[in-house]
Amino acid sequence: MTSGTIFLVGLGPGSEDHMSARARSAIAEADCIIGYTTYIKLVADLVDGKEVIRKGMTEELDRCFEALARAREGKKVALISSGDSGVYGMAGPTYEVLLDSGWRPGDGVDVEVIPGSSAINSCAALVGAPLTHDACTISLSDLLTPWPVIARRLEAAARADFVVALYNPKSGRRTGQIVEAQRLLLLHRRADTPVALVKSAYRRRQRIELTTLEHMADCDIGMLTTVIVGNSNTFVREGLMVTPRGYANKYSKADSGKTTKDGEQSGRSLSMGLTGWKDQLCHWLAEDNNRTLRAAQAHFDMPFAEVLSAIAAAPTEGGVCPPDWTACAIGRKEFAASLAFAEGWPSLRAVVRTEAGSVVELLLSSSNFAIKGDWLNLITDSAHLHIPWHKVTSVWVAGQRGNIQGIYYCDASGHRLLTLQPTGAAIPFDPTTITEQLQVCTAPDQSLAEESSHAS
Template identity: 45%
Template sequence: MTALIALTEAGARTARQLQKTLPDAVLYGRSARVTDLDQAFEDTGALIRDLFLQGTPIVGVCAAGILIRFVAPLLADKHAEPAVVALAEDGSSAVPLLGGHHGANRLAQQIAAALGGQAAITTAGDLRTGPALDDPPPGWMLGNPDRVKPVTAALLAGDPVALTVEAGDVSWLEPARFSASGVESVLVTDRVVKDGTDALVLHPPVLAVGIGAERGVPAEEGVEAVRRVLTENGLATASVAAAGSIDIKADEPAVLAAAQCLGLDPRFLTAADLEAQAPRLANPSDIVFKETGCHGVAEGAALALAGPDAELVVPKVRLGRVTVAIAKAKDRVDGQAGRTGGRLFVVGIGPGQLPWRTPEAVAALRNADDVVGYDLYLDLCADLIGGKEQHRSPLGDETGRALKALTLAAEGRTVALVCSGDPGIYALATLVFEQVEAAEDRAIRGVNVTVVPGISAFQAAAARLGAPMGHDFCLISLSDLLTPRDVIRRRLQAAAAGDFVIAFYNPQSLRRRTLLGEARGILLGERPDTTPVAIARNLGRPGEQVTVTTLAEFEPEAVDMLSLVVIGNSESRILDLPQGTRIYTPRGYAQKSETTQQIGKVQG
């Protein structure tokens, strides 16, 4: 994620234009001045400091001095600092302030190209020696970053630096800058190089790993097999740019884990894709063809992923129930063959208002290919999903939404399934995993599901009320559409006997009119008439209303499905303040303080 920080409406317009080029970027806007934003903030300094300490790249659409003042006290290790770029409001200039060799120079150039401005690159190495050695193109990895400084110093001084190329396309290095020999040297290789070498080692993305596995092989066997084959052949993990298998293995733990241990999303190819590689296989098998429709899974996958000019550098190796093969591309592996296993983000957008969206939720929605959700929920995040394929459905079609999202993800797409509140609290995350468990389609079972948390209704209500959940609490849904009424009553009795603070979800509808009244009666038998009760309606949305009363005076008829009901425990208190009525539940700190004082007096 990249953070775009706008202090004015003009800056926000420029940032929105930039988001077309940086789809993972989140726009933070000054709440008092900016309306079109992803995340609101009030304290500019606090936001910049927090993002910087989290290692988030920052593009401030503001004066460079603003960024400098706020990050200056935090500067410590230039190798660990994120990119910080100052961007003029009109997009005319992008100035990398920090992290030039860690993405800032490249980011500034990307911004300038997108907005038609200029990138003010001041890094001596970039200006005098061409591309920075410690900021190679995507996919390339540094083997020993500590050797960057002496090699760059030699290039700056005009001293001869040797370049040895064993793999990959090195045109970005501008080979003419180097010599056949020199005091310093650069080695471009896909091999493992022993520690202590004097050369700067660069690993190009030229290797592709093909994996086959029997049904049900544990994840750790796949990981061990891939690591062992790479190690025994002296090949660098850093040069592996793709890993995958045949599509019928999309749910195999060994295959998934083996790719993920390399830091890669696995890619899956059809039997036809793999059979197209048959003339190039070292070990074609009629038995494999009979079972899968192709003459080789591991070798075929490695060659297909590495590209048409690739060659097998490690023919199929069988280790237990896992097979591994490795192919090497002439220039680079682009990693786009086949399809990914697909990703599904089950996204909680909270009650819907902008300040209560998390940056993770915003990024998930912006990065999705497809967005699935109930009409109202998609309308609440319309600013983030414009131009995306939207799959809308009415209230009540929860199962259909979950299955639609999984089906799209199983096709290799990145999908966001939108929920209000938190996806794991009376929402769709549970239903998604139920569908995965029941699925016979291996592609669905192989979907990478990520649950993105959101602010749930009870958290929003607690914040509005003060601190009602200051001690032990529980959540109970009063909907008997999916839970038998006897089960709900048992849980109500247990919560009342345990003296829990309670938040009631789905408290009442046009048809369900009795359980909330029963709950009130049960609780009146266990706690005082003066117990605080709050009805929170439309939290975080237009028409928000919070009403505070007591258990004795609480009237269930005033509650509807847009409400959440919070009932305190026997210790909860109502506090009338100038700014409004609050509820809080003591946690025993006062009693602890009194006990400590008494002990002190005794000891004294």
Template identity: 50%
Template sequence: MAKLTLVGLGPGSLDLMSLRARQAIVDADVVAGYKAYVELIQELIERQEVIQSGMTREWDRAAAAVAQAKAGRDVVLVCSGDAGMYAMAPLVLELLTEQGWSDEQGPQIEIIPGITAANACASLVGAPLGHDSCTISLSDLLTPWPVIEKRIHAAAEADFAITFYNPRSRKRKSHIEHAQRILLAYREPTTPVAVVNAAYRDEQQVNLTTLDRFTELDFGMNAAVIVGNSSSFLYQDWIVTPRGYRNKYQLDDGVTLPGQKRGHALAVDNAERE
């Protein structure tokens, strides 16, 4: 039975792609994807037929991949980062649902995970996502801006560390500035922020700054903006978002603090609240 495999390429460097992802690409009859992503894996493409298209043509790529798989070919649809994170897996599954697809009829579906942009960018600046965090895309091409704005307020109030995807484009420059204003109502201006452009690619740029200054930097759609929570701090060239060990242990010797028990829920009456 033919197979449609959705492959997360990770940030774009071949050495950060999983072995399973690489093998799926090599074994495929057809490789489909956004032109820039196909170029990232050019050295893995020899005999495979290639289906590629430009920005905003996601439906075309998804429909073509599904059609080729239904025709009996093994197809790989590549995505940057993880296929299920702001990528092609949701669209493909929605299309298959609309078509009444079933596993018995085929094609078989496999989703191979990849390193997300949030994880890749975070690894370059320390541990900014060391505690509860979320991702929010600022693109309003598919989601109304009032919905995005509501989510920013909720994430800010809940004190999540936040990774903003699609922070700025040529046509959309004000959304990230509006997000900044929302966050400043909840967090200190000195909250550490990382702006990482094209993580693990040749054009990679990493900037560490603060919540009140980060919009002054030059960045676009290929960047991710990571905003720390109220506990995050900058140490040398690293952003650290504590997990909370200081609430239960002495960090110098690992001794449990008075009133706390190892392996038990945090006793908040006797501990410093996060």
């Protein structure tokens, strides 16, 4: 079989000035050019004398099969995409078709991916510097991706304070997606968050508009528009959209950034860095004895289990949190034993947090727990609560001023599912004693029954 080649060419934004030299040379080298009709027009002066195969929108897989068929004939094929072929372009589907056909690298058809500037880069360059910090791209096209998946990604990106570039925001038939995206972003972003709308970047009909998240959906948006939504620090000044890199967190502006702020060191992680934030949390709790774990979670905007982990990591000698705050993790094999341990308290309160954010509190005075399958059943004469025990991935005991504050059952995201708190008499927080009691509760004749008579 004659060896052929597939060039997966990213054209960049569309103007020849912004096309890479390798993209131009690959097109010149190719015998056959395959692409969406609009993209072919962008390189019309480069394809004279070559076989040109034009395909319409939604015919992406046809382009891949055409490219493979001609490459197997020994031809050099340039399969072109706007932007970068690996970002919502033809690289992914082409590799899928190749691999599904039995192709392997070195098996008769060579493949080269030639990168280009994606819309997020080219559009950002036209409006200033909105991508100087963490950013992501999300396509609003639900032609191939279920909307619930897109919605989860939008809310997660908004919650995490990413700068977000929205691709395929609106078409003649898809008019509601941009409105719904706006609603989801507003759950976690201010209404005055800067937004840039760039249509046909570096092309003849280029159009740029700066607006806010509140008014974004009211603007002229189409399939050729890329929407860049700023993060909580992005600002617009003198017509330029800028996202700070974060130098103001470490350096003083008074002397042109030559001096670090108190507590910061040049070339070192921030005081709120990977490990430093835990010390900051402990300092924050120590500043006011009335501050609670829940307040710490809200202040630092971290999962509850991470707050407990920070307290547990504090030094026992000379640390900031102890003796006011202490915490220790319970091993997975002792998860069930921790329930029996709590049942040994004179009285206790169970606090259950639902996925919707509701809180249920229940006072207990006897053995009210039973694990049945994937569920923990908490049952009294007046209430039945069923907690997804299979979702519990970490269990913590926390104490304040030498006494146990509670046992916290958290899911994989670090959020609380269940809290057990002693009421009435204080229970001393002593990790050694807790460990010994858990070992006793784990013994076969003392373990929590899998099928308890309390189970419903």
